[in-house]
Amino acid sequence: xxxxxxxxxxxxxxxxxxxxxxxxxxxxxxxxxxYLKFVLREISSVFVAYFVVLTLEQIRCLSAGPESYAKFxxxxxxxxxxxxxxxxLLFVLLHMLTWFNLAPRAxxxxxxxxxxPDLLIAGANYAAWLVVTACVAWIILR
Amino acid sequence: MAKKPIEPFFWGLFSxxxxxxxxxxxxxxxxxxxxxxxxxxxxxxxxxxxVLLGHPLTRIYLFVLCSLSLFHWAHRFRYTLYDxxxxxxxxxxxxxxxxxxxxIGTAMAGYLLLGLN
Numbered sequence: 001x002x003x004x005x006x007x008x009x010x011x012x013x014x015x016x017x018x019x020x021x022x023x024x025x026x027x028x029x030x031x032x033x034x035y036l037k038f039v040l041r042e043i044s045s046v047f048v049a050y051f052v053v054l055t056l057e058q059i060r061c062l063s064a065g066p067e068s069y070a071k072f073x074x075x076x077x078x079x080x081x082x083x084x085x086x087x088x089l090l091f092v093l094l095h096m097l098t099w100f101n102l103a104p105r106a107x108x109x110x111x112x113x114x115x116x117p118d119l120l121i122a123g124a125n126y127a128a129w130l131v132v133t134a135c136v137a138w139i140i141l142r
Numbered sequence: 143m144a145k146k147p148i149e150p151f152f153w154g155l156f157s158x159x160x161x162x163x164x165x166x167x168x169x170x171x172x173x174x175x176x177x178x179x180x181x182x183x184x185x186x187x188x189x190x191x192x193v194l195l196g197h198p199l200t201r202i203y204l205f206v207l208c209s210l211s212l213f214h215w216a217h218r219f220r221y222t223l224y225d226x227x228x229x230x231x232x233x234x235x236x237x238x239x240x241x242x243x244x245x246i247g248t249a250m251a252g253y254l255l256l257g258l259n
Contacts, residue, residue: 026228039226045218048163051171052208052215052247058174059204059254062188062195069188076179085175092171096164106157133169139194140173141186 044095047088100125152217152241159214166207201255208251209244216240 029035061072075081103125104118177183186194194200220240223229229236 024228029226039222042218042222042226045215045222048159048167048211049215049219049243049247051167051175052211052251054175055170055204055208056247056250056254059195059251062192063254066188069191073179073185076175082176082179085171089168089171089175092163092167095160096168099160099164129165132165136166136169137173140170140191141183142190 040091041094041098044091044098047091048095050084050088051092096129100129152213155210155213156217159210159212159217162207162210163214167211205251205255208255209248212244212247213241216244 029039058072061068100122104121107121109116109121173183178185195204217240220236223236224233
């Protein structure tokens with residue numbers, strides 16, 4: 001063996017050796033329910049953004065005058081939009097459920113040295129949700 | 143990736159937006175998106191909604207709802223793309239697109255709601 005060759009193999013390599021990383025499919029989240037649920041929960045955010053777009057359009061039409069708002073209301077009766085709104089509502093409800101079920105882990109409340117049970121915190125959130133929902137509905141429809 | 147010190151700020155917006163979205167969007171989407179167009183409930187009509195929109199509290203409420211919800215979307219959608227689709231090389235583009243869209247939406251909400259129309 002020539003000395004130059006030995007030298008080269010003993011040289012310090014500035015690059016880190018490559019880890020063994022098996023390739024993960026782009027659709028890794030499709031095949032297991034917990035993963036799919038996670039991705040659906042994350043996708044709910046798209047429907048939250050859709051709601052904002054819809055609301056801003058409604059506000060724009062409301063400020064533009066009665067004819068404009070009548071057009072908006074007619075437009076909202078489009079079957080395609082109704083289906084989209086139904087799907088959006090399901091996703092937003094999924095967001096609400098997963099958000100409230102995580103709440104006990106995000107806010108640990110202690111009373112008299114004892115941890116308030118998860119169910120109670122989630123339950124308080126649901127109760128508050130019902131009250132808020134009723135109030136908003138009353139203000140809109142009254 | 144965004145610089146580290148700003149990350150908690152965006153997370154805070156995400157979290158606040160998540161609460162607002164969970165509490166307020168279902169009822170509004172149900173009423174305006176389904177119940178009213180399908181005639182399940184009587185439409186409040188232009189006059190009453192216009193009066194409601196004229197109230198400063200309604201405007202602040204809608205502004206906060208729209209803005210925080212958009213930042214909630216921006217943060218979540220950014221990480222959905224990041225984790226879900228393995229397009230990490232587009233990270234900076236995605237970050238700018240998401241938070242940029244949220245900022246533009248906030249500006250539009252501000253223009254529509256807090257303007258003098």
